[in-house]
Amino acid sequence: MQVLERLRDSMKDIVQKSIKRTYTNAKRLRRLNERKLTPKVNEFMRYMRKQLQRGLIRVKARKPETFTEQLADWDAIIEEGKRILKPELLKILAEGGKAVVERKVIKQEAEPRFDVLGVPAVKWAEKHTAKLVTEVIEEMKKAIRQEVKAGIDYGKSIQKIAKELRPIVGLTSRQAGAVAKYRALLEEQALPEQKIASLVERYANRLHRYRTQLIARTETRRALNEGVFQGFEQIGIGKVEGVSSPDSCEWCMENINGRVVSTDMARSIDAEAHPGCECTWVAAS
Ligand SMILES: [Zn+2]
Numbered sequence: 001m002q003v004l005e006r007l008r009d010s011m012k013d014i015v016q017k018s019i020k021r022t023y024t025n026a027k028r029l030r031r032l033n034e035r036k037l038t039p040k041v042n043e044f045m046r047y048m049r050k051q052l053q054r055g056l057i058r059v060k061a062r063k064p065e066t067f068t069e070q071l072a073d074w075d076a077i078i079e080e081g082k083r084i085l086k087p088e089l090l091k092i093l094a095e096g097g098k099a100v101v102e103r104k105v106i107k108q109e110a111e112p113r114f115d116v117l118g119v120p121a122v123k124w125a126e127k128h129t130a131k132l133v134t135e136v137i138e139e140m141k142k143a144i145r146q147e148v149k150a151g152i153d154y155g156k157s158i159q160k161i162a163k164e165l166r167p168i169v170g171l172t173s174r175q176a177g178a179v180a181k182y183r184a185l186l187e188e189q190a191l192p193e194q195k196i197a198s199l200v201e202r203y204a205n206r207l208h209r210y211r212t213q214l215i216a217r218t219e220t221r222r223a224l225n226e227g228v229f230q231g232f233e234q235i236g237i238g239k240v241e242g243v244s245s246p247d248s249c250e251w252c253m254e255n256i257n258g259r260v261v262s263t264d265m266a267r268s269i270d271a272e273a274h275p276g277c278e279c280t281w282v283a284a285s
Contacts (some may be wrong), residue, residue, distance in 0.1 A: 002241050009103075023243055025195040026280035029099055033092045038216040040088045044081045045170055045212055048137075051077055052169040059162040064152055068144045074137060078251040081133035089132075089223045090116065096227020097121070100283075101235055120230050128226070132219060143176035144169060150180065175207045204239055218275045225270050228281055229263045239284040240266050260284045 055071035062070060097114035115121070144165060151161035164183065168176045182203055187194045232240060240263055242256035255269055256279045266281050273279065 004109055019243055022282050023119055023245055023280060025099070026224075026243075027245075029095060029279065030217075030224060030278070032215050032222040033095055033224060036214065037088055037092060037220050040084055040218045041219070043093055044084045044133075045079055045215075047084070048072075048077050048140075049170040049208075056169070058105045059158055064148055064158070067148050068141050071144065074141075076136060078130070078133050081136070082129050085133065085219075086125050086129040089129055090121065090221065092220055092223035093121055093125060093227040093230070096224035097231035097234070098227070099224075100228050100231025104176055114227070114231055114280075115234060117147075117229075119236065120233075121227075124226055124230075125223075127224070132215075134142055136215070139172050140170060142170055143173040146173050147180060157279065167201045171207055171211060172193060175211065179204050179207065205222070213276055220272075221277065224251050225281065226267070232283060237283050238262055240267070240281040241283055241284040242266070242279055244279045247278075248279060249274065252277060 026158070048166075051072045059067070093267070094114060094116035097116060101114040110205075147165055147168065148161055152163065156164075164180075168179050171179065181198060183196065183200050183236075186199055229240070230237070239260055242259045242261075244257035246250045250258065252273065256277075261269065270281075
């Protein structure tokens with residue numbers, strides 16, 4: 001009895017250690033790739049902001065209804081975003097695939113190579129980058145429309161609105177709203193205009209950095225996990241098990257941790273995970 005118990009305990013120990021190792025490896029891989037993606041996200045966001053800043057200079061004749069659409073050549077921004085981000089996301093996907101296929105996640109007898117130029121990888125990178133860039137832009141348009149409407153309701157001129165939009169173009173509607181609230185608060189205190197502008201800019205810049213980081217983190221995880229799923233599929237493993245860190249949120253503990261599902265199911269669960277999620281998937285034993 002005692003021997004059995006001890007055996008069970010040591011088995012538990014081994015399982016826990018191996019889960020911990022898997023989790024640590026996945027985390028390291030994520031950090032490494034996040035560091036590579038962040039400058040690219042930054043490049044895209046900067047490019048976009050520059051285009052919008054340019055559009056905000058001569059706005060006198062603009063009507064509020066067409067203000068946002070005419071602000072920039074949005075299609076060109078989408079194309080540039082894809083050009084900047086797609087190669088990097090494909091590379092990260094490949095890292096996820098390699099981690100599985102080339103024995104970092106599971107032991108394999110042969111020496112297979114992850115096929116990064118196969119149809120699924122290229123297709124995913126194409127589709128996902130377009131979706132990501134469009135989402136970022138749509139959210140930003142929403143923020144601009146929201147601030148234009150608020151400004152007009154308040155009785156501000158279109159030039160004044162354009163001026164106030166300068167620091168916030170590139171933020172989400174929620175972040176833009178927070179900056180606008182902050183500005184209103186400073187205006188109530190009757191501070192000099194120059195002082196208000198510099199405080200607002202500092203606050204907005206913090207939010208820009210935060211947004212870039214969050215996009216990089218979320219997209220790194222998405223691309224890595226997609227690579228992991230494709231890696232398993234390439235070596236014929238159809239079932240995966242979710243692994244969460246002990247301090248994961250309740251949602252992840254319930255929906256990801258310990259769940260054994262098909263790779264397709266794992267994909268759809270993963271798509272619902274919160275932005276900063278750190279969970280990973282291993283081959284189901
Ligand atoms: Zn999670």
